[in-house]
Amino acid sequence: MTLEVKGLHKRYGEVEIFRDFSISFTEGMITCILGPSGCGKTTLLNILGKIIPPDGGTLAGFDGKIVSYIFQEPRLLPWKSVRGNIEFVLDRNLLPEERKKITDRFISLVELEDFADYYPAKLSGGMRQRVSIARAFAYPSDIILMDEPLKGLDIKLKLNLIQTFSRIWQEDRRTVIFVTHDVDEALLLGNEIVVFSRAPVEIVTQKQIGVPIEERSLNSDYLKNLEKELLRALGG
Amino acid sequence: MTLEVKGLHKRYGEVEIFRDFSISFTEGMITCILGPSGCGKTTLLNILGKIIPPDGGTLAGFDGKIVSYIFQEPRLLPWKSVRGNIEFVLDRNLLPEERKKITDRFISLVELEDFADYYPAKLSGGMRQRVSIARAFAYPSDIILMDEPLKGLDIKLKLNLIQTFSRIWQEDRRTVIFVTHDVDEALLLGNEIVVFSRAPVEIVTQKQIGVPIEERSLNSDYLKNLEKELLRALGG
Amino acid sequence: MKISFTSRQYVSLVSVIIILVTWKFFSLYFNSEFVLPSPEKTLLTTLKLFVDDRFLVTVGTTILRSLTGFIVSFFLGLLAGIAAGVNPYVDAFLRPVLVTIRSVPIIAIILLALIWLTPGTVPVFIAMLTMFPFICTNVSDGIKSVDRDLVKMAKFYRVENARIVKELYIPAIMPFIISGASSAMGIGWRAIITGEVLSHPRYGIGTLMQNAQTFLNVDVVIAWTIIAVVISYGFEKVIRWSERKLIIWRA
Amino acid sequence: MKISFTSRQYVSLVSVIIILVTWKFFSLYFNSEFVLPSPEKTLLTTLKLFVDDRFLVTVGTTILRSLTGFIVSFFLGLLAGIAAGVNPYVDAFLRPVLVTIRSVPIIAIILLALIWLTPGTVPVFIAMLTMFPFICTNVSDGIKSVDRDLVKMAKFYRVENARIVKELYIPAIMPFIISGASSAMGIGWRAIITGEVLSHPRYGIGTLMQNAQTFLNVDVVIAWTIIAVVISYGFEKVIRWSERKLIIWRA
């Protein structure tokens, strides 16, 4: 089964972002979206997440699905600690101990154990971004929307997170829609890579990567060639 | 002449960020700083920019210098348009037409001509970042502090901005302190690259790049080797 | 002629109707014109007041008083509030003054005010004592909640203090200012009328209200009340309209 | 015993001294204890009030009244304000009600109040009419300025509405609530005393103030005023103290 967006229309004032735009996402796969700044990637995620209404078009396959979202900005509650921000989205039906267990697990996943009781104002930029990642992962969902989740993180942390993420993903095979500007990230994580044009958005290229995630290496010729193609599509 | 930081101390509660830390920045050069998330890079820039006071240590060579700063977050005034946000920092002694000319020049530099009258709430994440870049460049300064200026931008825009930036820099040879997580950016722009450790910060490696900025290519062996060394230093 | 309502106006109308119905109900319950005359009778009395030849000068004088009081308190409050919000020493200095101004009971100052001032200015004075601490508190609390990162940015770029206040603080605290202005105007309007009741200037809604009260004409008292409420509603509209004009930058 | 002041407290003290000096100046200028008695004499009178055996019950009753009025208005205002801030229809519905409550002069409803309530509860009622619209306006304006992105985030993660209110809106509007509470308490305290003057309950600061005024004991009126101001200052301290306890998350 697939998630389908059909005949999407969206405009802000005079700027037309989507004009009769269609795209489909295979369930249980990671789809990476690349595209110029300001083209409409965040807008698409917001429409998929039902945060903003489209002007026209249909979404299919999203009903009844639980979605989590790593927003482009961390969007943390300033008056809640790291732990509090993550617990905030957890189901109240869980026992407090269980909530605590889940929270702790994802805090250590993003390597913030020592900062669990810090308020956002006292965290560095990358640390806030990590809280936002932990929150999205802690929320039990069928689909994850990610808007540049790894920005502002150092390379080591980035690689660790990519590894952890692919490990988690192997287990539950959630549907992931992953917006990024980093071609390497897309190559390491995506089952499918889509490149968007400037607004009004059109799909410039769409590539599938046959190699299983756990076997990929950025040094392999296959990925190197793919990278060149993608960079060309991005006009870089 | 150099800008000197000597015997810097800074702690937040129990977390010690700098303990007797010293570093120097050559004037007229671009120094890139790499290091793990949360180690203290932003803290260092804030101390250099006199936004936060150190607990101890001396700064030399900063007096009388005018500094501009690309903060880690865009920090735009929500009630001012793109144009208004840039004009906000310009000298009131300039004639309004002159202010407008400067503003327009830097708006087109970051490719936001069509959005000059937009309020920040209506811009995409990357667009906000670009306004913040334009503001820092428009402000006539001797030193520029940049905290991950190119994050959230697509690869084409990033390369364009790197080119534009090095062109501008060739002309006025300002002192630049550039914090980033992207090794490629550092390799393309830095005259000197410093890698920080986790807090309390120590300098893990410090490299000078002999090749002039305009002649660099990421495919050259020299930079490839350097990249490997840096990645190793970052533990990635 | 076609009258069209937005659904919000419709809801407001329903609310007014509920107020009227409640009133009618209670007037039937008390069944005495000494306590609560019926809405119909009172509305008739209200209409009669409109054609009275002293109507315009009475209402005009009271409105003028309240505008004077409001404008003076608004600017003083804004100034003092910003100073207090920006500088903790000014804050410490103003706090006892504000608390004093705010909590000195009217009755204690009316005797003094009547000696110092003419009856026409006493209401303005009382209203200022009511409105000023208000706007001042709201503004200084607003300033404390301004995003400090933006302030740091502006200071970093050496933007002059006057412009930081004008272009950063004031827009940032606009919601607080509007909220303060709206409450102040509402409460100030009541204070003006109370002041008129107490000091009896030659013209004024409060003067006529008090006269009506001593003659046990409760319907006239309520008729003036209605007029006062309608005028107050007008002020509120103006303030909310300026809110919309001033806060155009929200997404 | 060692007394140490922070520099802020020092500034506050200077401010109090300036108030006293101004007072002394005016009392010398008027040179009449019936217009403005001297600070010394008044402070003496104030001390005498303390030892009066009715002092505690009088002050206690008035404080109790104001706390009752405050707590009730605070919770009603918070509820109504949140509802109005979240839902534009509730806002449209409440607006005319608020404007009415806020601008109806006391003189117009005092009789109704006296009929329904006892003289002891009328001041509470009057204070509620003063405080409620206030807190309500402040809260609903605060809610309109809450970061919508955070709200979208919370809604996205299907956080229950009750928790969105409790854990997102309320902390976000805390500065507005504090500002509203501080102003409301100040103005409500005054309203309580005014109410006591009007309704003459058996015990109450306002009752004694009015008596003193009738008997032309100006120093007693001012002595009670001082007591009222000091108590009000105490309330303010409590509110600011809770502000510090509640807003610990600022950088």
Added chain:
Amino acid sequence: ECRSNVTRKDSSGVYTIATLKGPSSMGMIKLIDSLNSGGPYNVKATILDEPMQVRKMMIDKTADFAILPTTMAAIIYNKGFGYKLVAVPVWGTLYLVGSDSTVKRWDDLRGRRVHVMARGMTPDELFRYLLRKNGIDPEKEITLDYSFPTHVDLANAVGAGRTELAVLSEPLASMVMKRNGSVRRIFSLNEEWAKFEGIPIAETAFMAKEEMLKNNRDITEKLLSSYEASTNWVNLYPDSAATLIVKYGILPDYESAFNAIPLSNLKFARAKDVKKEVNEYLSVFYRMNPDIVGGKVPDENFIYQ
């Protein structure tokens, strides 16, 4: 327009009488009318709503002559403001009114609830005094209800049938009875007082500034006789007087004014002729609450000879 409150005395030497919207102005109405239509002396009358406003004009010395309750007059004198009592123009306006037809004598009041305006003020203390004189303990054998703290509130409540028994003063009593037929007058507290004291209630005081008494004896004298004449005229021609009373906005309608005149006990008496009455009246209050008369019973000089 006579209701102007800004009455600093101007250099042309115009003297001001501060009077109250009530029985005192009713008795003075002929005088007010003649002053207003350019009477013989340089005097003008300012009609005020509240005794507090009259007192304020005395404190800042803008009133040369003033009318206010005798108890307040004693306070003014005792606090040394330089005013003396020259006449007593009104002799008791308090009545027990109500819709309860079962009450006829004092004894009928036992166990009943009577509304009185503000606790501790003149009407309250006076009523308590009479209760005690009639063998009723005001604390135990009767409920005194102070729910309606001002005359106007109380009058409205009586009119609305919210109270069965209340102590009200003229002309409010007449106004209420005109609008609510079931309210009647039960007895005059003035007459009851007279039964025990043998003298009527010296309720209202007409005071003059000491400088006036020293330097402008003639004007004072003329004014006193005109006031006296005016009071006599009002009692003689209540019909024409009522018209004037309405004209000057002292009462809202002719009928209330006409009814109130005979019940207001308007009788002009020079202070020196009623020394005993005044003293007796103030002493009664002094014994109950010294504050009401300013801490002590005024001395000899209170009364202008």
